[in-house]
Amino acid sequence: MNKLKIGMISFAHGHAFSYLNSLVSMPEVEVAGIADEVKSRVEAVAVKHGIPYFEDYRELLSKDLDAVVICSENVRHAELTIAAAQAGKHVLCEKPLGISKREMEEMIAACKENGVQLMTAFPCRYLPAVVQAKQAVERGEIGEIVAIKGTNRGSFPGGWFADKALSGGGAVLDHTVHVMDLMHWFLGAEVQEVYAYATTVFQEQNIDDAGMVHVKFDNGVFAVLDPSWSRNRSFPTWGDVTMEIVGTRGVLSVDAFAQKNDVYSVQAGKGEWSYWGDNMDEYLVRSFVEALRHGKPVPITGEDGMKAAAVALAAYESAAQGQPVRL
Template structure:
C-alpha cells in the first residue's frame, strides 16, 4: 500500500487532537512526527503514540514528509505554510488561512510555485446535514438562492484566541469563516459588499470582540447575514452551533448541522451536556485531503476558498471601523 507521510506543526489549536486521531485511523498514512515549540502541548500525544518530536518545525520540514497539517496560532499560519511549501510539502492549514489578503495571496502563490497543494481546514462541509443540503441545492429543489441567514455562535475559547497579537481578531474573525465558507460554497458566488458590527459584550476586560454580526451581498445578488458571537455561557450544553436558513425562489432549507445529539444530565458534570453522534466531520475532511494527494487530484477545499471566507471577516473589521458598508474587489 502506498502511504502518505504526514507531519503535524503545532497543537496550539485544539482541532489538532482530532486531526491526529483521524490520521491515526487511516492505514494509508504514516505520521513522521509532531513539531511544537511548546513541548508541554504535545508531550502526552507524542508519548502515547510513540511519535517523533521536533522543537522546531523547520527540522520536521527536513524529513521525508509528503504533507503537513498546521494547527498553530493564527499569526503563524502564513510563515509556516510558506516554509512548508518551499520544502516541497503539501499543506492542510487550520482556519482562518491568514490575517491579511496580501499574506494569503502570498501563501497560495508560493504553494503553486513549488508545485504543492494548499487545503484550508473547513470540516463543516463534511457534516451530513450540510452535505445533503448542498446536494438538494445542486438538484434545484429550492430554485435560486435568494438569501441565507446563518449562525456560528459559541463559547469564548480563551487562551491565545483572545490575544490580538496571536489571533488577529476576536469572534468576528474566528466564527465568520466556517459558515461564510458554506455560504460561498452553496451560492457559487463571491461576496462583493460587507457591513458588520462587533463589540465586547459578554466578557468584561476581553481584548478582542466577542459579539459580531456580519451582512454580505454576493455578486449574483444573494444576500446573507451571520451571527458570529461568542455568546454562549460556560454552562451551555454545547460549544456552539452551525445553522443556516436558506431561502430559495422555489423553496426553503433549514440546516441545524449539529442536531444529531443526545442530552446527558449528570450531577457530577454540573450541567446538561449535548453528545453529538453524527458523522465525524474532521475525519472525513482529513481523509479527503489524504486521498486527493495519494490520487494526484486537487484537494476539495483550496487555499483560495480559505482566502474568500477570511477576506469577508477582514472586510467586516474595516466596516466596523468606518461605520459603513465596504466593498471587496
Template sequence: MTKVKIGMISFAHSHANSYLQELLVMPEVEIVGIADEERARVEAVTGNHGIAYYEDYHALLAADLDAVIICSENVHHARITMDAANAGKHVLCEKPLGITVSEMRSMIETCERNQVQLMTAFPCRYLPAVIEAKQAIDRGEIGSIIAVKGTNRGTMPGRWFIDPVLSGGGAILDHTVHVMDLMRWIVRSEPATVYAESGKLFHDIPVEDAGMVHIQFDSGVVGVIDTSWSRSKSFPFWGDVTMEIIGTEGVISIDAFAQKNEIYEDDKLKAQWSYWGDRMDSYLVQAFVQSIAEGHTVPITGEDGLQATAVALAAYESMKRKDTIAISELLEA
C-alpha cells in the first residue's frame, strides 16, 4: 500500500488533537512530522507517538510528504497555506480559512497555480443529522426552502481566540462559518446580503462574545445565525450546532450533536455528556486523504471556505456601518 504522507503544522487550535487521533488509526497514512514554534504544545504527542518534531514549519515542508494539516492561529493560515502550496503540498486548513477576502483569494490562487488541493475544515458536513436533513430536502420532502435559523453557541475559548491580532475577530468569526457553510450547502444558493448585531454580553474580553447574523440568499431564502460564546464553565457540554429549516411543505429541525449519553454521578454533582455517535472529524480527515490518494477534487474547497468566511467579514462591516452589506461588495473589492 502506498501511504499518503502527512505533516501537521501548529497545534494552536485544539482541533489538531482530534485530527491527529484520526490520522493515527488510518493504515493508509504516514505522519511525517509535526511543526510548532511552541514545542510545549506538541511535546506530549510527538513523544508519546514517536513523531518527528520541527520547530520551523519550513523544514517540515522540505521533507518528503504529500500534504499538511494547518491548525495555527487564524492570522497565520494564509501565509502557511501559500508556503505549503509553493512547496507542492496539499492543504487541509482549519476554519476560518482566512481573515480577509484578499488573502483567501491568494490562498486559492496559489494552490491552483501549484496544482495542489486546498480543503477547508468544515467537519459539520459529516454529521449524520445534517446529512439526513440534506437528503430529505434534496428529495423535496419539505418543498421549497423559505428560511433557515441556525445556532452555534459555545464556551468562550480564551487564549489567542480573544486576541484580535491573532484571531481576526471574536465569536462571530469563530462561530458563523460552520453554520454558514451548512446553509450554503443545503440551500444551494449564495448569500447576497448581511445585517448583523453584536455585543460583549457574557465576558469582559477584547472581542465580541455574541452576535446575530442575518442573511438573504440570491434565491430569496432568509437565514439567521445565533453565534456566541455564551456557554458557562458549568455548562455540561461545550456548545451546539442546530438548524431549523422551514419549507413550503414542512420543517426540519437539526440538533447536530444529539448523539450523546447524559451521565449523572453523585461525586461530580453535575451532568456529563459522552458521545456514542459518528465522529465528524474522522470523516473529514478520511475525505481529505482519499481525495489526495485518488486524485479527485476535495469535497469542501477553499472557495467554500472563502464564501462562508465572507459572511462573517460582512457581518463586521455591517456592524461598523450599522447597515445591510452586499456580499458582492467584499468579494469584488
C-alpha cells in the first residue's frame, strides 16, 4: 500500500505541532507540505523534517495529496475545509469545527459533495481514563446515566484566542466542545436545551473567560459543564478534563489527566504536573490515517463537531437572553 500523503494548513493553533510530530513518526505517512502565511511559525519544523513550505494554502492544495490537517484560527476553518474538499482532499479539522451552524453545514456538505471525509479533532476521546469509563458504562457498571458534571478548565491562551474576530468566541466556545463531545458520545443522545452563563472574570480582555453551561438531553439526562479559562500562571498545568457520571447504580469519576508525576522545580519556580499517560493526539491522528488507508469512515465526524459547537453557540445565546434556549 502506498504512503498516505498529508499536508498541513496553518500552525496558528498549537496542536498542529503535536499532530505533526505524530504524523512524521508514522512510516505509512508522508507529510507532503506545510502551508502557513506566517513563515516564521513553521520554518524550523519544515527544515527539521525536510517538508516543502508554501505561503499560500491553495498552492499546497494543488499538489498530489490525499488529505490535509487544518489548525488555523477558528474563523478560517470553513474557508479552508471547503477549499480542501473542492480539491478532493480529506480533512482533519481542529475544533471547534466552525463558528456558526450555517458554515458548519456548508463544510459537511462540501465534503460529501466531493466524496471526501471530514473528521473533527476531538483527541479527548482517546484519553485512557475516558476510554475505560466508556467501556464501564457500556458494561452497565453504573446502570443508566442520570446526570453528568464536567469540567474543561484551562489557562488563558492569549493571542488570537482572545480576539473574537478570529476565534468566534472565548472560553465557552473553546472549551465547551471537548467535554460536550464526550457527553454526546457517552449518551448517544442529542442536547435539547441549553441554559448558560458567560462573562469576563479573570482577564482584562473583552471576551468571555468564564462560564457555566447547563444542558438537557433528549433522553432526559441533565449535565453541567465548567469551560472557564480559570487556571492562573501558578497552577501546575494548563487545565483539566473531568467528568462525574451519575448512574442509577453508581457514580463514575473521570480525571483524564491523572496519569502524572508531581514535579517541584526550582527552575520553574512552582510545582508542575508531568503527564506520563498515552498521547491522545497521536491516537487521534492515527485513527484518521487508518480510516483513510483502509477506506473506513472516520471515527469522529463533521456532524459530531457541529453538534458540540452548536451547544457552545446556543450557550452564548442563552447567556445574552438570560434564559434557556432550545436547539
